[in-house]
Amino acid sequence: MSSIQSLFKPFSAGPLSLPNRVVMAPMTRGFSPNGVPGEDVVAYYRRRAENGVGLIVTEGTLINHPAATDNPNIPNFHGEAALNGWAKVVEAVHQAGGKIVPQIWHVGTTRKVGSHPNPEALPIGPSGVTAEGEVVNEPLTEAEIRDLVAAYAQAAADAKRIGFDGIELHGAHGYLIDQFFWEKTNKRTDRYGGDMLSRTRFAVEIIEACRQAVGPDFPIIIRLSQWKSSEYTAKLAKTPEELGQFLAPLVEAGVDIFHCSTRRFWEPEFEGSELNFAGWTKKLTGKPTITVGSVGLDGDFMSLFTEGKGAENANVDDLASRLDEGEFDLVAVGRALLVDPAWADKVRDGRQDELIPFTPGALQTLH
Ligand SMILES: Cc1cc2nc3c(=O)[nH]c(=O)nc-3n(C[C@H](O)[C@H](O)[C@H](O)COP(=O)(O)O)c2cc1C
Numbered sequence: 001m002s003s004i005q006s007l008f009k010p011f012s013a014g015p016l017s018l019p020n021r022v023v024m025a026p027m028t029r030g031f032s033p034n035g036v037p038g039e040d041v042v043a044y045y046r047r048r049a050e051n052g053v054g055l056i057v058t059e060g061t062l063i064n065h066p067a068a069t070d071n072p073n074i075p076n077f078h079g080e081a082a083l084n085g086w087a088k089v090v091e092a093v094h095q096a097g098g099k100i101v102p103q104i105w106h107v108g109t110t111r112k113v114g115s116h117p118n119p120e121a122l123p124i125g126p127s128g129v130t131a132e133g134e135v136v137n138e139p140l141t142e143a144e145i146r147d148l149v150a151a152y153a154q155a156a157a158d159a160k161r162i163g164f165d166g167i168e169l170h171g172a173h174g175y176l177i178d179q180f181f182w183e184k185t186n187k188r189t190d191r192y193g194g195d196m197l198s199r200t201r202f203a204v205e206i207i208e209a210c211r212q213a214v215g216p217d218f219p220i221i222i223r224l225s226q227w228k229s230s231e232y233t234a235k236l237a238k239t240p241e242e243l244g245q246f247l248a249p250l251v252e253a254g255v256d257i258f259h260c261s262t263r264r265f266w267e268p269e270f271e272g273s274e275l276n277f278a279g280w281t282k283k284l285t286g287k288p289t290i291t292v293g294s295v296g297l298d299g300d301f302m303s304l305f306t307e308g309k310g311a312e313n314a315n316v317d318d319l320a321s322r323l324d325e326g327e328f329d330l331v332a333v334g335r336a337l338l339v340d341p342a343w344a345d346k347v348r349d350g351r352q353d354e355l356i357p358f359t360p361g362a363l364q365t366l367h
Contacts, residue, residue, distance in 0.1 A: 004316055006324040007331060008348050011054065013288045014256060015217040016166060018054040018099060018330075021323060022344045025292050025334035026057040026103040026168065026223070028074060031366055035062065035076035035117070037085035042092045044366040048337060049098025052344035056098060057168050057221075057259070057332065060105035061086070063151040067124050068106045070115035077102055077155045087162040094163065101166040101221060104155045106148070108176030109136055109185065110229065124148075125179045126202070127187040131230035139188060145202065148176075153209035156220075166219030169206060172261045174228030177203050181236055181246070182228065196242065200249045207253035220254060221290070225261035226269075226277065232302060240270055244284045251285050258285065259332065262293040263300040266318060278328035292332035295319055296343065297358055301335055310359040311335065316347060338362055 008020040031041055048056050062068040064078035076082035086102065093100045109125035113136055123130075124144070128137035140148070152169070159167045171177040179185040180202040186193045192201050203222070210220055226235045237243035247258070260278035262269075269277045278291035294300045299311035319331060336343045336355075339362040346354050 004320045004347060004350075006320045007316065011288075011329060013329075014219065016099070016219045016256070019097075020052065020054040020344070020348075021330050022052065022054045023290055023330050023332040024048050024053045024056040024337050025332035026059055026170070027334055027338055028059045029363075029366065030071060030073040032073055032075035032082075032085070034072060034081075035074065035079070036081045037075045037089060039088075040366050041075070041085065042088045044341075045089050045100065046092040046096050047341035047367075048344075049093040049096035049100070051342040052348060053098060053337065054344075055165075055330070056093060056100040058089070058100065058102045060103045060170055063104060063106050063148070063155050065106060065124075065148060065151050066118040066121035067111055069117070070107065070111040072117040077104060077158065078151075083158055083162055086164075090163040099165040101164055101168050101219070102155075102159050103168045103170050103223070104152060104159075105170040106176040108179045110175060125176065125185055126192060127185060129185060129187065131174055131182075131185055131228060133184075142190075145192065145205075149202075149205045149209050152206045153213040156210035156218075157213040160214045160218050166221060166256075167210065167214070168221040168223055168259060169203070169210070170223055171203055172223040172225035172259075174230055174234075177206065178225070178228065182234065184231075184234070196245050197249060200246060204249050204253040207250065207255055211254040219256045221257040221259050222250060222255050223259040223261055224281075227261075227263070232263075240280055240284065243269075243280055247281060247285050251287060255287065257288045257290065257330075258282075259290040259292070260328075262291070263302055265291045265293040265295060265322075265331075267293075275327060276322075279322075282328055288329040290330040290332050291319075291322075291328040292334065295331055295333045296336040296347065296355070304335070304358075304360060308360050310357060312357045313352070313355040315352075335362075339367055341367060
């Protein structure tokens with residue numbers, strides 16, 4: 001019989017062993033002035049490790065490129081000060097018995113022209129266009145693509161050097177890597193654009209370069225989504241066959257775990273099967289997958305950004321039975337863990353009455 005205890009069974013894949021299946025979803029918080037995570041960020045992640053989270057994926061943290069963000073409070077993943085800050089985060093999480101990977105990020109053409117921290121740096125993307133079709137720059141040159149790939153690989157090498165347990169590449173939500181995946185933002189006619197296989201080339205080169213930088217025994221996770229921040233109904237793959245074609249080169253390049261971003265984990269990805277995005281990805285690749293989307297809450301996170309809405313606590317029974325059936329392997333939890341560092345322990349111990357509902361005000365503080 002399935003029970004929530006299936007969330008608390010150990011997990012192991014290659015070099016990664018976790019005490020349970022609960023993953024903290026990457027969540028941008030903007031509490032790192034000048035890109036440097038400080039003691040409050042250290043304590044924020046330590047609290048999740050102390051309270052039963054199996055694996056922490058950090059907020060998106062930036063590769064070494066001047067147009068990687070449009071917000072100077074987003075943490076960098078380059079430069080001595082920021083990397084020292086991250087090393088303290090790793091140390092604190094490890095001391096508390098936790099595991100942690102950084103989410104490696106570049107926003108691509110979602111960056112607003114003229115924004116800080118580098119107002120002179122133009123947004124970049126495969127074709128220099130936004131999802132709305134606005135031209136903000138020239139298409140990236142091959143030399144610029146090479147430099148970007150090298151910046152991702154440097155981040156991976158630094159992650160290993162300062163003690164992280166792996167990396168997660170942010171390949172989702174319409175940011176740089178996803179802009180290469182998506183026809184709407186990738187209009188290239190060279191080897192980086194055109195059919196699905198060519199549109200995966202940028203990601204493939206990044207994964208290969210990261211693998212080269214970290215060696216065979218350092219987990220590489222990639223986060224993928226069909227949806228884009230600018231277009232929730234977008235789909236990279238309209239059928240399981242297309243999804244298989246999309247995923248195969250990423251597997252070949254060396255991805256260990258796929259993190260499949262959806263807003264409601266219970267929604268089937270394609271007609272004719274109950275499997276969700278993580279379920280299909282696991283079935284098609286044979287790799288472990290992470291599911292995500294409204295776990296433990298009764299409303300999805302888009303309503304936070306579109307309507308400023310919170311959400312009440314909800315039970316996780318359906319999730320647990322799907323986990324038990326092996327549809328996916330790990331479960332990422334976003335807002336429920338943002339508002340409550342002790343969410344995992346409370347769920348494990350059946351302390352439902354102590355769960356904290358998510359309110360938009362929670363974003364103001366590092367709880
Ligand atoms: C405040 C906030 C910041 C987020 N930042 C990121 C991010 O940096 N990278 C990312 O991949 N997803 C980000 N997300 C999406 C979450 O990782 C997660 O997929 C989403 O919140 C759905 O999970 P939930 O319903 O459990 O909150 C963010 C979500 C929230 C609420």
